[in-house]
Amino acid sequence: MxxxxxxxxxxxxxxxxxxxxxxxxxxxxxxxxxxxxxxxxxxxxxxxxxxxxxxxxxxxxxxxxxxxxxxxxxxxxxxxxxxxxxxxxxxxxxxxxxxxxxxxxxxxxxxxxxxxxxxxxxxxxxxxxxxxxxxxxxxxxxxxxxxxxxxxxALTPMHAINTVRDRLTGDATVVVIGIGGLGHMGLQIIAATSGSRIIAVDTDPAKLAYAESHGAIAVPSGPDAAARILEETDGRGADVVIDFVGVQPTVDLSVAVIAQGGAIRFVGLGGGGFEYVAGIVEMPWGVNIERPYGGNRSDQREALALAKAGKIHxxxxxxxxxxxxxxxxxxxxxxxxxxxxxxx
Ligand SMILES: [Zn+2]
Ligand SMILES: [Zn+2]
Missing domain, CATH: 3.90.180.10 (Medium-chain alcohol dehydrogenases, catalytic domain)
Structure with missing residues (x-):
């Protein structure tokens, strides 16, 4: 074969x-x-x-x-x-x-x-x-x-999203970075399973247009992205950031826009990093960070149910x-x- x-x-x-x-x-x-x-x-x-x-x-x-x-x-x-x-x-x-x-x-x-x-x-x-x-x-x-x-x-975004499920309230803001293979599914899963507001970040105008067509607010990657996101959240920052890219600029953006008590999920394996300092530092208090891998079979069955119902594609x-x-x-x-x- x-x-x-x-x-x-x-x-x-x-x-x-x-x-x-x-x-x-x-x-x-x-x-x-x-x-x-x-x-x-x-x-x-x-x-x-x-x-x-x-x-x-x-x-x-x-x-x-x-x-x-x-x-x-x-x-x-x-x-x-x-x-x-x-x-x-x-x-x-x-x-x-x-x-x-x-x-x-x-x-x-x-x-x-x-x-x-x-x-x-x-x-x-x-x-x-x-x-x-x-x-x-x-x-x-x-x-x-x-x-x-x-x-x-679908599995991997489904799992990452389920790890922050309790934060996806109707008044929450979620930043999705990278609207590629995983990100375009993550965007749809959040839209299908929560009432949270979605801000989509990408370098590609076509991917941003795709995100807008699924109800997200589109923010182009670049030096102004963090300020735009803080402005959209009245300076509070995002309740959840899911970084599907993981390169240095997207890791920097994740840390720059996370709200106090917010959650970051680093899914993309782009090799970016940040230094964690156990002290009085700029990262807001209460931030929860996880490095999720793939997903559980329960996440897979949930994603399949959404696909079968036509809610994600x-x-x-x-x-x-x-x-x-x-x-x-x-x-x-x-x-x-x-x-x-x-x-x-
Ligand atoms: Zn893969
Ligand atoms: Zn086992």
């Missing part, structure tokens, strides 16, 4: 590999669509001695059940399914507490990232993937090609799987609205 394989630093190729054999508790999924994420660009840019070299990429995938293992009773051939992002065990302390994105088996302390398709195990950018039957969610009513990005682009651009190299380049150059989906 054809796969998108990470062959050397910043380089992917279409590589032919055998169709995986399934274990009794596994399902073979025929991939209909595989999302391409900014994290994929980060993963393949970590040097020529990266242990992930040689692996099939793709942590967002959906398709149809093609074959079921002898012990599988929950799925039948032809079912449309979404492949989970975090390959959680379902049985450890964190999984049992509903914090399965922190699964102790999939994500032991110090791991670069929790075990996920395309990140240490074979990914979804292929014609087939073999997964444990409990790592699938039903997609009935959704087209698996366009639903594939829900595995990360992934904006997708299709590329043939064979054009993966071009897709990676186009994403790198930032010319994509929403999400690229590779179609085998």
């Amino acid at each position: 054809r796969t998108v394989t990470y062959v050397s630093n910043n380089t992917v190729e279409i590589v032919d590999k055998p169709i995986p054999e399934i274990e009794p508790d596994e399902v073979l999924v025929k991939i209909a669509g595989a999302g391409l994420c900014h994290s994929d660009l980060h993963l393949i840019a970590m040097g020529d001695d990266n242990p992930l070299i040689g692996g099939t990429l793709g942590h967002e995938g959906a398709g149809y059940v093609h074959e079921v293992g002898s012990a599988v009773t929950t799925w039948k051939v032809g079912d449309p399914v979404l492949v989970a992002l975090v390959l959680s065990c379902g049985e450890c302390r964190e999984c049992l507490a509903g914090r399965d994105s922190q699964c102790l088996v999939a994500s032991p302390r110090g791991a670069l990232a929790p075990a996920a398709p395309g990140i240490g195990t074979p990914g979804n950018m292929a014609e087939y993937i073999a997964v444990k039957s409990h790592h699938l969610d039903p997609l009935d009513g959704l087209d698996p090609v366009d639903a594939a990005p829900l595995a990360d682009a 992934v904006d997708v651009t299709h590329y043939p799987l064979d054009d993966a190299k071009r897709a990676f380049e186009d994403l790198h150059h930032g010319s994509i609205q929403g999400r690229i989906v590779l179609v085998p």
Whole structure:
């Protein structure tokens, strides 16, 4: 089968590999669509001695059940399914507490990232993937090609938003930074599940126009952004900031506009940072900061319910799987609205 394989630093190729054999508790999924994420660009840019070299990429995938293992009773051939992002065990302390994105088996302390398709195990950018039957969610009513990005682009914002759910009151202001793959879903999830006011920040006028069309106040990135946001909030700052980019200017902006007692969620992995000083400093009192990863299966089911109800919609651009190299380049150059989906 054809796969998108990470062959050397910043380089992917279409590589032919055998169709995986399934274990009794596994399902073979025929991939209909595989999302391409900014994290994929980060993963393949970590040097020529990266242990992930040689692996099939793709942590967002959906398709149809093609074959079921002898012990599988929950799925039948032809079912449309979404492949989970975090390959959680379902049985450890964190999984049992509903914090399965922190699964102790999939994500032991110090791991670069929790075990996920395309990140240490074979990914979804292929014609087939073999997964444990409990790592699938039903997609009935959704087209698996366009639903594939829900595995990360909806899951991850859904989780970050659920960690600040109690702050999303009708009189709250939420700043969403970066209206790309994850941000455009985050914006829709906040709009669909809260009455909070949304301020969207991006460098791209087309992405700001998209945000405005979803009811957000658009603020262009730049030296005036912090002042604009403070003005919009009568000097108080934003109750919640979700930074889907994570480069230095967006981290600086997050810290500059957070309200006293507000919450920042750093989702984007752009390498920006700030120095934390335990003292009398400029950061307002009571600020809560979290570095969320992916999401729990409960977040995934909630995002799927919103998509099935038509309340959120992934904006997708299709590329043939064979054009993966071009897709990676186009994403790198930032010319994509929403999400690229590779179609085998
Ligand atoms: Zn991702
Ligand atoms: Zn677990």
